């Protein structure tokens with residue numbers, strides 16, 4: 126039996142404080158008999174049998190042979206396209222898909238997901254909503270059918286329900302730690318799976334370096350797991366073991382987004398994805414569809430090349446990304462994108478003469494705070510704003526911050542976090558029913574993005590712009606917006622809208638795959654809009670349409686004050 130199984134089976138009762146537990150796991154402690162002492166970590170690449178197990182067909186459906194080898198960018202192992210796979214993999218292809226061992230949803234985020242099967246039960250674009258069954262015990266568990274609710278109850282929700290009731294804001298990653306212990310007790314974790322989990326990077330020293338902060342958090346979760354797991358049983362579980370398990374789960378859970386969302390919606394423990402290292406300029410991304418993790422390529426990945434994904438929100442500025450990675454993942458990112466973005470900031474600072482990197486940083490933080498509070502207001506009062514002038518105030522405050530940071534030169538829409546802030550403003554303005562500022566901010570943010578012109582974020586942003594364009598092109602003739610003589614002509618807005626819808630269909634197919642529900646929904650929307658076109662009207666890709674499109678786009682982006690425009 127592997128260590129995990131043995132230790133869990135022992136069901137020991139122990140009671141230690143964070144300091145005691147730290148001493149238990151301290152590297153200076155050479156007492157081999159010490160309970161649950163963390164063994165030195167060996168990279169998976171030194172364990173061919175475990176690598177074979179992780180990549181076995183039972184766990185993963187891969188379209189190209191994969192290998193686990195020493196990583197090019199981190200100290201441990203990484204996932205690679207096999208060296209002998211001549212052609213590597215093309216951009217926009219599925220590398221693999223896999224069912225996670227466990228999946229927990231972020232209650233604070235988008236909750237349109239079934240907590241058992243991981244299916245999305247709200248139709249895209251306001252489509253049909255399937256019946257939602259909310260657990261009457263905890264009020265948190267949500268299921269798409271009676272069957273899913275029953276299966277979840279038997280598998281984990283009976284125990285989880287109590288935890289959710291007693292700890293309402295519990296982190297999904299911590300919930301997974303609870304679940305892993307129940308799964309182990311119920312015999313759902315195989316010996317091989319246990320062995321892999323044992324070998325995962327834990328960042329144990331970093332999580333438990335000193336008392337307080339993260340150490341206390343790990344301790345509290347470990348004790349809570351021990352307490353509820355022991356309920357009704359004679360002996361409680363080895364808290365020393367859980368003490369190590371919690372940081373392992375936190376380090377190795379993959380954050381999942383659905384195809385249509387930019388936020389993390391779920392956390393999963395999945396053994397193949399736990400092998401993938403991070404890059405701010407990744408060559409792949411992971412998302413969830415019908416309870417499966419799908420990992421797809423963002424560009425061509427050559428044979429023998431390491432697969433990387435971005436662990437965090439790639440749209441935030443370079444300093445924020447590096448801080449988050451250090452704080453949450455304990456490593457310093459040194460990727461080419463980070464270096465390039467720091468250089469761009471330095472060049473602007475040098476050109477301005479009066480500004481410093483510290484001033485830019487402070488301005489970036491202020492802008493992010495500003496948009497965060499605007500977005501929170503919007504969420505708190507969906508559809509009903511206490512003060513409709515709020516967003517105009519946000520915009521003008523943002524302009525002041527930008528002007529103060531660079532007194533001699535403009536900040537430039539391309540410098541982070543402006544593109545992201547403008548896109549966020551666009552969504553908020555649209556929710557307020559203000560299509561003109563929504564369109565202006567949306568287009569300025571869309572064209573200013575330096576990175577992220579392909580991939581999942583690009584499709585989502587395009588869909589946001591399409592929503593704004595649809596709203597603007599459907600304004601009633603007596604709308605005050607149309608009385609403003611500078612507002613673009615309806616025909617120009619509609620040309621741009623049809624073009625972006627066409628682009629969104631094409632890109633969603635390439636990025637998420639044709640069998641993805643979101644791609645199908647965008648395709649349906651496009652078909653519906655095309656069906657509404659009068660007979661004989663020109664359509665995207667037809668010669669007449671393409672001729673008109675360039676001038677329509679130019680007029681629309683000029684009206685929006687777009688800073689960098691390089692064509693459709």
Ligand SMILES: C[S@@+](CC[C@H](N)C(=O)[O-])C[C@H]1O[C@@H](n2cnc3c(N)ncnc32)[C@H](O)[C@@H]1O
Pocket residue numbers: 168169196198199200201202203325326328376377398399400401402403404454455456457458459
């Ligand atoms: C999900 S694991 C990835 C697999 C891991 N390298 C291993 O050997 O098990 C995440 C951990 O890998 C390391 N890592 C991932 N990307 C990295 C990078 N770009 N630079 C340095 N370390 C990285 C960090 O220690 C991180 O917490």
